[in-house]
Amino acid sequence: MNNNAGKGIRRVLIATGVTLSVLLLLTPLLLIFIAAFSAGIGGVIQNLSDADMLHAIGLTLLVAGITVPINLVFGTLIAWCVTRFTFPGRHLLLTLIDIPFAVSPVVAGLLYLLLYGSNGPFAHWLDAADMQLMFAWPGLVLVTIFVSCPFVVKELVPLMSTLGTEQEEAAVLLGASGWQVFWQITLPNIRWALLYGVILTNARAVGEFGAVSVVSGTIRGQTNTLPLHIELLQQDYNATGAFIAAALLTLMAIATLVVKAVLQSELHKTNT
Amino acid sequence: MRKLILATALVVSTLAHVPAHAKEILNSSYDISRELFAEINPLFVAHWQAKTGETLTINQSHGGSSRQAQAIIQGLRADVVTFNQSTDIDILHQRGKLLPENWRERLANNSSPYYSTMAFLVRKGNPKNIQDWADLTNEGVTLVFPNPKTSGNARYTYLGAYGAAKQRLADDAAARSWMVEFLKRVVVFDTGGRGATTSFIDRELGDVLITFESEVNNIIKQYPDLALERVVPKTNILAEFPVAWVDRNVARNGTETQAKAYLEFLYSEQAQRVLASYFYRVYDKTVVNDTAAQFPETQLFTVEDQFGSWDAVNTTHFGNNAELDKLLAEGRR
Numbered sequence: 001m002n003n004n005a006g007k008g009i010r011r012v013l014i015a016t017g018v019t020l021s022v023l024l025l026l027t028p029l030l031l032i033f034i035a036a037f038s039a040g041i042g043g044v045i046q047n048l049s050d051a052d053m054l055h056a057i058g059l060t061l062l063v064a065g066i067t068v069p070i071n072l073v074f075g076t077l078i079a080w081c082v083t084r085f086t087f088p089g090r091h092l093l094l095t096l097i098d099i100p101f102a103v104s105p106v107v108a109g110l111l112y113l114l115l116y117g118s119n120g121p122f123a124h125w126l127d128a129a130d131m132q133l134m135f136a137w138p139g140l141v142l143v144t145i146f147v148s149c150p151f152v153v154k155e156l157v158p159l160m161s162t163l164g165t166e167q168e169e170a171a172v173l174l175g176a177s178g179w180q181v182f183w184q185i186t187l188p189n190i191r192w193a194l195l196y197g198v199i200l201t202n203a204r205a206v207g208e209f210g211a212v213s214v215v216s217g218t219i220r221g222q223t224n225t226l227p228l229h230i231e232l233l234q235q236d237y238n239a240t241g242a243f244i245a246a247a248l249l250t251l252m253a254i255a256t257l258v259v260k261a262v263l264q265s266e267l268h269k270t271n272t
Numbered sequence: 273m274r275k276l277i278l279a280t281a282l283v284v285s286t287l288a289h290v291p292a293h294a295k296e297i298l299n300s301s302y303d304i305s306r307e308l309f310a311e312i313n314p315l316f317v318a319h320w321q322a323k324t325g326e327t328l329t330i331n332q333s334h335g336g337s338s339r340q341a342q343a344i345i346q347g348l349r350a351d352v353v354t355f356n357q358s359t360d361i362d363i364l365h366q367r368g369k370l371l372p373e374n375w376r377e378r379l380a381n382n383s384s385p386y387y388s389t390m391a392f393l394v395r396k397g398n399p400k401n402i403q404d405w406a407d408l409t410n411e412g413v414t415l416v417f418p419n420p421k422t423s424g425n426a427r428y429t430y431l432g433a434y435g436a437a438k439q440r441l442a443d444d445a446a447a448r449s450w451m452v453e454f455l456k457r458v459v460v461f462d463t464g465g466r467g468a469t470t471s472f473i474d475r476e477l478g479d480v481l482i483t484f485e486s487e488v489n490n491i492i493k494q495y496p497d498l499a500l501e502r503v504v505p506k507t508n509i510l511a512e513f514p515v516a517w518v519d520r521n522v523a524r525n526g527t528e529t530q531a532k533a534y535l536e537f538l539y540s541e542q543a544q545r546v547l548a549s550y551f552y553r554v555y556d557k558t559v560v561n562d563t564a565a566q567f568p569e570t571q572l573f574t575v576e577d578q579f580g581s582w583d584a585v586n587t588t589h590f591g592n593n594a595e596l597d598k599l600l601a602e603g604r605r
Contacts, residue, residue: 118347135348217348219333
């Protein structure tokens with residue numbers, strides 16, 4: 001192949017790549033912000049200061065704020081368990097972890113509803129304790145934990161398998177306790193993957209629609225997360241409000257990416 | 273760590289937000305009634321405060337009314353339901369025994385404080401000169417309404433058209449063949465009412481959109497530039513908007529008196545005036561007289577009169593391979 005033809009192909013490929021990213025990624029993003037500001041700054045302020053909108057933002061942060069730490073600990077434990085020990089059922093456990101990815105979020109929501117709803121096996125006990133899980137914020141947290149739980153595990157398992165156990169074994173031989181091994185050997189090795197897992201978990205927790213829509217009951221000002229609020233505003237003929245909420249979600253996603261990039265460069269600095 | 277602190281702070285603030293003894297009522301309603309209840313609720317809160325000195329909070333949940341009923345059966349603790357289909361309240365009795373079978377008899381007018389009927393939305397100047405159901409099958413007229421299988425709104429349209437045809441035409445065979453022609457004119461069957469509105473307004477499909485009279489007026493108000501017009505046919509179907517308190521939930525929440533008072537308030541002149549301003553037809557004599565001009569006269573028949581019970585209609589007309597499917601199949605032949 002001569003050089004010119006190679007250049008031509010390269011240009012075509014680059015052009016295709018750029019066009020597709022602009023069409024598929026950048027334009028929709030820009031349109032969201034343009035539509036959000038279509039009613040001017042006043043419209044944005046008015047929609048943002050709406051009590052239901054503020055509550056939806058708070059609730060979304062609350063759900064993510066509980067989900068992320070739980071899945072961080074849970075994911076690390078599982079990954080540690082399956083990569084550092086061999087036991088019967090290890091592969092089964094790894095497959096089980098994949099279930100939240102395999103089933104549709106709507107199905108996940110329905111499963112929780114069947115289990116903890118009025119007709120479920122725990123209904124009587126929950127009723128007696130006057131505990132309301134479904135159609136209240138604890139239900140939103142439960143399903144969000146479910147749908148976002150594989151992210152940390154999925155990031156850690158391949159890495160921890162390739163790292164092997166040599167360093168940790170050496171530490172144990174030199175007299176380190178279990179905690180010391182984890183904090184001083186394992187954690188520094190996996191922090192990257194862990195961070196990435198947390199970011200993915202957070203993104204999913206903030207944006208989840210299907211599962212929470214099933215267990216929410218969409219009570220405005222009580223169980224309405226930001227993604228659900230977008231749908232409601234749309235149905236109210238308040239397209240501007242819907243786009244403002246969508247723009248907020250987008251901003252949260254962009255903020256997550258920025259945090260990731262900043263941490264990445266910080267870690268690089270400390271490593272070199 | 274920062275997230276953890278944030279989370280704890282939020283949990284505390286959320287929990288602290290609910291005052292321990294303030295009574296709350298949850299009204300589970302159909303999806304397009306938000307503005308309506310956003311206006312009525314403060315009136316009732318003020319009324320209740322003046323009458324008893326108690327401060328109430330009224331929360332709203334909106335969605336398709338069948339879906340709302342499902343959620344209540346699964347455990348959503350709604351104190352009252354304000355639906356647009358009585359079958360969805362019947363289900364609360366049949367599936368969950370959440371309220372008694374005779375809930376209709378507990379409040380006036382079949383427990384329906386307001387009602388509506390079907391109307392046609394036509395384009396500026398009514399170019400196809402649509403005046404009544406019969407005109408819908410004129411040469412070149414196309415229609416938009418949602419799928420009667422998925423939308424309560426469209427079930428009323430289907431039954432309204434069918435009932436009017438039965439009254440207008442000599443025999444059932446003639447009414448049937450008119451229905452075949454009528455259904456053939458539908459350009460798109462959206463799943464819900466708002467979807468059909470989008471098809472008619474944004475995609476500019478069809479000459480006539482058929483939906484509730486209240487919604488037709490609402491759309492005209494939303495799009496003043498289009499100068500759309502409303503036509504109310506002379507013979508028409510009664511669409512009730514039934515309400516009920518959910519006995520099991522009000523017992524658990526200790527809100528029985530408040531829930532009943534809230535629903536009774538919907539019959540008051542004050543609330544009926546708000547309802548009429550959203551183009552729902554009401555019963556209060558004074559309000560009816562004051563707003564007579566905005567509601568054209570029409571002869572209303574009920575589903576029960578023309579077709580028997582809703583249960584029967586759901587199987588004989590909307591079941592698989594029932595009347596609706598047959599009419600559609602004949603139209604394709």
